[in-house]
Amino acid sequence: MNAMNKLMKFFFLTSALFGFSLNMQASEADLAIPDLHQGTYHIFGSAVSSWDFLFYGAMIIVGTLGFSLVLFHQIKKLKAHDSMLKVAETIYATCRTYLLQQGKFLLMLFAIVGAILCIYFFGLLGKPVHVVGEVLLFSVIGMLGSYSVAWYGIRVNTYANARTAFASLRGKPLDVVNIPLKAGMSVGLFLISLELVMMVIILLFVPRDRVGICFLGFAIGESLGASALRIAGGIFTKIADIGSDLMKVIFKVKEDDPRNPGVIADCTGDNAGDSVGPTADGFETYGVTGVALITFITLAIKDPQVQAKLIVWIFGMRFLMDFLSGCSFFINQAISKRLYSKKKFFNFENPLMRLIWIAATLCISVSFFMSHLLLSDLPNPTLWWKLAVIISCGTLAAVLIPEFTKMFTSSKSNHVQEIVTASREGGASLNILSGIVTGYLSAFWTGMLIVALMTIAYFTSETGLVEILGEHATIFAFGLVAFGFLCMGPVTIAVDSYGPVTDNAQSVFELSQIEQIPNVSQSIEKEFGFKPDFEVGKHFLEANDSAGNTFKATAKPVLIGTAVVGATTMIFSIILLLDKVGMLKLSLTDAQVILGLICGGAVIFWFSGASMQAVTTGAYRAVEFIKKNFDMNKKEADIEDSKAVVKICTQYAQKGMWNIFIALISLTLSFAFMSPNFFVAYLISIAVFGLFQAIFMANAGGSWDNAKKVVEVDLKEKNTLLHEAVVVGDTVGDPFKDTSSVSLNPIIKFSTLFGLLATEICIEMKMNPAMDYSMYIAIPFLIIGLIFVLRTFYSMRIPVEKLAEEESSEVQYKENLDEVNKDKDTDEFVSEDSDILVKETVPVDKKM
Numbered sequence: 128m129n130a131m132n133k134l135m136k137f138f139f140l141t142s143a144l145f146g147f148s149l150n151m152q153a154s155e156a157d158l159a160i161p162d163l164h165q166g167t168y169h170i171f172g173s174a175v176s177s178w179d180f181l182f183y184g185a186m187i188i189v190g191t192l193g194f195s196l197v198l199f200h201q202i203k204k205l206k207a208h209d210s211m212l213k214v215a216e217t218i219y220a221t222c223r224t225y226l227l228q229q230g231k232f233l234l235m236l237f238a239i240v241g242a243i244l245c246i247y248f249f250g251l252l253g254k255p256v257h258v259v260g261e262v263l264l265f266s267v268i269g270m271l272g273s274y275s276v277a278w279y280g281i282r283v284n285t286y287a288n289a290r291t292a293f294a295s296l297r298g299k300p301l302d303v304v305n306i307p308l309k310a311g312m313s314v315g316l317f318l319i320s321l322e323l324v325m326m327v328i329i330l331l332f333v334p335r336d337r338v339g340i341c342f343l344g345f346a347i348g349e350s351l352g353a354s355a356l357r358i359a360g361g362i363f364t365k366i367a368d369i370g371s372d373l374m375k376v377i378f379k380v381k382e383d384d385p386r387n388p389g390v391i392a393d394c395t396g397d398n399a400g401d402s403v404g405p406t407a408d409g410f411e412t413y414g415v416t417g418v419a420l421i422t423f424i425t426l427a428i429k430d431p432q433v434q435a436k437l438i439v440w441i442f443g444m445r446f447l448m449d450f451l452s453g454c455s456f457f458i459n460q461a462i463s464k465r466l467y468s469k470k471k472f473f474n475f476e477n478p479l480m481r482l483i484w485i486a487a488t489l490c491i492s493v494s495f496f497m498s499h500l501l502l503s504d505l506p507n508p509t510l511w512w513k514l515a516v517i518i519s520c521g522t523l524a525a526v527l528i529p530e531f532t533k534m535f536t537s538s539k540s541n542h543v544q545e546i547v548t549a550s551r552e553g554g555a556s557l558n559i560l561s562g563i564v565t566g567y568l569s570a571f572w573t574g575m576l577i578v579a580l581m582t583i584a585y586f587t588s589e590t591g592l593v594e595i596l597g598e599h600a601t602i603f604a605f606g607l608v609a610f611g612f613l614c615m616g617p618v619t620i621a622v623d624s625y626g627p628v629t630d631n632a633q634s635v636f637e638l639s640q641i642e643q644i645p646n647v648s649q650s651i652e653k654e655f656g657f658k659p660d661f662e663v664g665k666h667f668l669e670a671n672d673s674a675g676n677t678f679k680a681t682a683k684p685v686l687i688g689t690a691v692v693g694a695t696t697m698i699f700s701i702i703l704l705l706d707k708v709g710m711l712k713l714s715l716t717d718a719q720v721i722l723g724l725i726c727g728g729a730v731i732f733w734f735s736g737a738s739m740q741a742v743t744t745g746a747y748r749a750v751e752f753i754k755k756n757f758d759m760n761k762k763e764a765d766i767e768d769s770k771a772v773v774k775i776c777t778q779y780a781q782k783g784m785w786n787i788f789i790a791l792i793s794l795t796l797s798f799a800f801m802s803p804n805f806f807v808a809y810l811i812s813i814a815v816f817g818l819f820q821a822i823f824m825a826n827a828g829g830s831w832d833n834a835k836k837v838v839e840v841d842l843k844e845k846n847t848l849l850h851e852a853v854v855v856g857d858t859v860g861d862p863f864k865d866t867s868s869v870s871l872n873p874i875i876k877f878s879t880l881f882g883l884l885a886t887e888i889c890i891e892m893k894m895n896p897a898m899d900y901s902m903y904i905a906i907p908f909l910i911i912g913l914i915f916v917l918r919t920f921y922s923m924r925i926p927v928e929k930l931a932e933e934e935s936s937e938v939q940y941k942e943n944l945d946e947v948n949k950d951k952d953t954d955e956f957v958s959e960d961s962d963i964l965v966k967e968t969v970p971v972d973k974k975m
Contacts, residue, residue: 363779
């Protein structure tokens, strides 16, 4: 109810501030998409219209969509022990509850954005009701697209986690890799194929005069959905993860001890943060990048024939790359079967990296073929191979960035090994410092790699592309680099989705308590036809989880790189508008540009802190609750206690998300109305600052996470001082890599896309000085934004508890510690003198 009141207040304020713009005119939403029935391609001796090419290409993609569902069905059919299936269903049930809550939250956010869209299209552009209805419809479709792929990803992953856990008992490591990889490929193909089909429907069946605004509405809807799901999921998962992980240090229990009320929430969070977020984010990234390129083509290129050919070429390339990604999966499966089917152990990272290389090789090779097939008859006969080279730069980035990331985050890398070495001698302090160093170095090298590939694209664009693409051919080239990042999108999503399955599989194994079931070995042998090896199974799952951590880390810089490079193309749409009306003034000697650059950096650092503040406070509450309710005498936690932890995580995720989103929308509107030139500089700044902040945080967090895995899996030093140090480092890295860094991607794109609408209004005002009320709009929104910026800390900070509550908590806490120490048969006990308790060794008589 409180949230709804805030929503209504914000709506009325927005309406009042925009209401005066009822008769203004703008042009950005009226993108002139060419008639695709007119363009003709001559393919293998046959004439094919642009419309037919896209229609039949989309039919092929419907086939890949069907194939993703076949993979889904294959995973569902795999057998597993009932104890594991029950745990997986419990995890899915909590995930479903979380998604339903997020769906309600999305509706409230859409009410705000929908109100602004109505005011914009009704008032500013004077569009009729049916046109505005179409815009809102496609906004809803875009948001539902992000939401539906997130739900699909969770359902696939929660089927795959139990099957992977059970497969580990067979002692065949290839099965432990194949199941999560098949699940990831199902998610990747479903996501990309659905996105492509949706965009082709808009392109082919929406009337030409409304395609532009429907694309804009679709992009805003999917960006809104992805931003909310990514940020809230990132907050949720790290609250749960930290709350669960710290119990290993406090109570000296194993990773997924069934008695820990935080474990189910942690499993839910693995899906909320590492499945819901990336799938929604990937869906939105793929769509928004396409909309940005279409927008550029229609604004910057005058010849409708060239426009049509380039638009069809972009979609043709996407059709082919989606299909080839599926082919690369089968090729990799055949190679892996030949290499590993008889091996008892191998490096689980190898099949995943090979899949990326196979997909990249196929995509780069065929991109030249498709470009020649579709573009060889353009006035410039060299254009086809030059565009293929530019796209190949992006595809190479999607391969080389994971290779660079592995150098910093893989459990085998020198950087991760150094973190472990530093932790052994210097504890948590040197662990954290070493991880920070790793993050900074990785940001430098990854940034230089992206710059090198964009430079190749730049020089290629300078060799004749200006003749056809206009004076801004370089910007189009940068957009194509972002497009190339996503050419093998299904594979990128597949290796990213691998992580939550492997993480959950380990948890399912422990929570099922399958080893304690009487006569379980005999019953498994009788029912499933093999004798289980529990120790080998646990080792496989831990090693596979390490591989999952690495490849979750590799996908993050690819998606953030796409966002930044793709945002360049979207920002250019604003630049074109300013240039068209003679208001372009982007100079480093212009005070507005300098101020915009500084404000962009400030917002990136505020967002990083605000999202981590929500995690910190939520984790505090989760740890407080778990410590009070951790009963060492039980075999498993009460289901109500587990639900209570899930509720805490959801509550703080949504509260943090609400404050962050209102602040972000308000600041975006404020800065857009202050000055379009200021706003362009601001957008460029958040893209650049966001790139390096995200890579730094993602890779630092990944290195801390795998340093913990090295200690637990390779060194087998659990419940030692070294283990405590790396656990502390991992809890610092958790919000770094899975909350702040990953959320910067949709934040950059949402700010750019949403700000585009506000910029148009501001331009119209400044063209008519008598109606220029821009500062009267900018200042109130700035005040609102700053109020919510303050709320992201002051309404989220850890409260000062009343003394009585502290004493009550301390009594309960000591009782739990007494239970822990009573069960110890060694000379070690848990100290009460630290917030993060450490093990002290004292003479036995001093314990008495």
